[in-house]
Amino acid sequence: xxxxxxxxxxxxxxxxxxxxxxxxxxxxxxxxxxxxxxxxxxxxxxxxxxxxxxxxxxxxxxxx
Numbered sequence: 166x167x168x169x170x171x172x173x174x175x176x177x178x179x180x181x182x183x184x185x186x187x188x189x190x191x192x193x194x195x196x197x198x199x200x201x202x203x204x205x206x207x208x209x210x211x212x213x214x215x216x217x218x219x220x221x222x223x224x225x226x227x228x229x
Contacts, residue, residue, distance in 0.1 A: 183208070 187206065194200045 187208075190201050190206065191203065192200075
């Protein structure tokens with residue numbers, strides 16, 4: 166998928182899958198009650214738009 170004339174592509178299905186994986190990771194707690202925070206996670210993508218478009222938007226919506 167592309168936005169208008171932008172040269173970068175992004176895949177909303179991949180972004181949605183990543184959001185679900187990240188939500189599971191963020192909800193995980195060890196037996197001692199420790200968990201993973203947003204500051205502990207990094208997302209690496211080939212193109213900036215792959216992270217900034219769908220993923221960040223979905224993460225913000227999921228947090229509401």
